[in-house]
Amino acid sequence: MPEKYDAIVIGTGQSGPALAVRLAQAGRKTAVIERKLFGGTCVNTGCTPTKTLIASARAAYIARRAAEFGVTVEGPIGVDMARVKARKDAVVRPSNEGVAKWLKETPNLTVYEGHARFESPRTVRVNGTVLEAVEIFIDTGTRARVPDMPGLAEVDYLTNSSMMEIDYLPEHLIVIGGSYVGLEFGQMYRRFGSRVTVVEMGPRVIAKEDADVSETIQAILANEGVAIRLNARCLRVAKRGRGVAVTLDCDDEPGEIEGSHVLLAVGRVPNSDDLGLDQAGVKTDERGYITVDDELRTNVPGIWALGDVNGRGAFTHTSYNDYEIVAANLLDNDHRRVSDRIQAYALYIDPPLGRAGMTEREATAGGRKVLAGKMMMSRVARARERSETEGFMKVLVDAESKRILGAAILGIEGDEAIHAILDLMYARAPYTVMQRAMHIHPTVTELIPTLLADLKPLA
Numbered sequence: 001m002p003e004k005y006d007a008i009v010i011g012t013g014q015s016g017p018a019l020a021v022r023l024a025q026a027g028r029k030t031a032v033i034e035r036k037l038f039g040g041t042c043v044n045t046g047c048t049p050t051k052t053l054i055a056s057a058r059a060a061y062i063a064r065r066a067a068e069f070g071v072t073v074e075g076p077i078g079v080d081m082a083r084v085k086a087r088k089d090a091v092v093r094p095s096n097e098g099v100a101k102w103l104k105e106t107p108n109l110t111v112y113e114g115h116a117r118f119e120s121p122r123t124v125r126v127n128g129t130v131l132e133a134v135e136i137f138i139d140t141g142t143r144a145r146v147p148d149m150p151g152l153a154e155v156d157y158l159t160n161s162s163m164m165e166i167d168y169l170p171e172h173l174i175v176i177g178g179s180y181v182g183l184e185f186g187q188m189y190r191r192f193g194s195r196v197t198v199v200e201m202g203p204r205v206i207a208k209e210d211a212d213v214s215e216t217i218q219a220i221l222a223n224e225g226v227a228i229r230l231n232a233r234c235l236r237v238a239k240r241g242r243g244v245a246v247t248l249d250c251d252d253e254p255g256e257i258e259g260s261h262v263l264l265a266v267g268r269v270p271n272s273d274d275l276g277l278d279q280a281g282v283k284t285d286e287r288g289y290i291t292v293d294d295e296l297r298t299n300v301p302g303i304w305a306l307g308d309v310n311g312r313g314a315f316t317h318t319s320y321n322d323y324e325i326v327a328a329n330l331l332d333n334d335h336r337r338v339s340d341r342i343q344a345y346a347l348y349i350d351p352p353l354g355r356a357g358m359t360e361r362e363a364t365a366g367g368r369k370v371l372a373g374k375m376m377m378s379r380v381a382r383a384r385e386r387s388e389t390e391g392f393m394k395v396l397v398d399a400e401s402k403r404i405l406g407a408a409i410l411g412i413e414g415d416e417a418i419h420a421i422l423d424l425m426y427a428r429a430p431y432t433v434m435q436r437a438m439h440i441h442p443t444v445t446e447l448i449p450t451l452l453a454d455l456k457p458l459a
Helices: 016-025 040-044 047-064 081-104 180-192 211-223 316-331 360-367 381-385 414-426 447-452
Strands: 007-010 030-034 109-113 116-120 123-126 129-132 135-138 142-144 172-176 195-199 227-229 236-240 243-247 256-259 261-264 268-270 303-305 344-347 353-357 370-376 392-398 404-410
Touching: 007 016, 016 030, 016 081, 016 109, 016 135, 016 316, 040 047, 040 081, 047 081, 047 180, 081 109, 172 180, 172 243, 172 256, 180 195, 180 211, 180 344, 195 256, 211 227, 211 392, 211 404, 243 261, 344 414, 353 414, 360 370, 360 392, 360 404, 370 447, 392 414, 392 447, 404 414, 414 447
Parallel strands: 007 030, 007 135, 030 109, 135 303, 172 195, 172 261, 195 227
Antiparallel strands: 116 123, 123 129, 142 268, 236 243, 243 256, 344 353, 353 404, 370 392, 392 404
């Protein structure tokens, strides 16, 4: 006979644990299932460990620049990658163990460790045990995409997950993919001391962003010695001694790069292919993401999909917001929807990119009249004081409603300053509210009112 529960949560990423605890506290007998690492990608192989590594890389970068600040450092700056990894592991461990402890100690909540697979719309099998519930929530996340690239099966390659296990310095790291993950790792390992080449098939890095953002980011990385190869065609890889060679084109004399290691950073795929979704009748799109409505319900009544696996967001904050939406609708009689949220994210190169809302292309779609303002970070006192003046701030405003449509802050503390703009957008207030606000000096945010006072029609 099946073990009967009121609710089953599959996966413990950013949505699953909080939802499982809320359901249990609300009196629902709940089961939560995790097959590998409690906390999901963010805690174990994503945000927490990578940003910890980025902090170590920045420390090395600043140490090398010490003389610019009048600081004397004796001898050459070295990086002990074993200690860098140990520090990362020490930061990650409490988060991973904390999630597991939280779940296992929550009353009315049972934790199962193993792989879950649907056997019907109401039953899930894990470790030979069948669980049954009227409400099932899927939070299984995504994994690194491994492309069908010639030669890949014959070489050792790295992904964002396996990069977390290395405690040595690659002599020459070739990063395939010039988007968010690839650029963060590229700059990070260049600062640790590796030679780094980023290979991108498109005409510019992070092509989702406006051209001026992409071009400035490429220049920032190039200034630090990161080589970037664009318009790569017919990519293939092969062994070269103890290293690897990446071929970039198909001409008679193909361009080729030889490196010691190759990192794949070409996107993500959903962890939906081995859940038995067909047994439950749950639909997915052509890429495998579980199809959901505006309240994160699948096509099968009683089954929801949260987090990266639903394709409605690819970030920790969107996943956690999924939990908030489901909990509000299910437990709080508070109608919330995915479409209520404004797109926001950051790229954690240094200086970081903070983004909110629309790009220029999105803002001008349909003939909307747009006002725009742009200010170089060299005008920001905080940036000059820190000798970090690369980048710019840009804001897009609807000319008729005077509401902010989108913004990009590429510069020192841009990932924090963007929230002042994001909150104004959620308030649905005109840009003039912030334009007339008095901000604290010296900060990055203090220049946003000045920027908003000089808007011009977007050409």
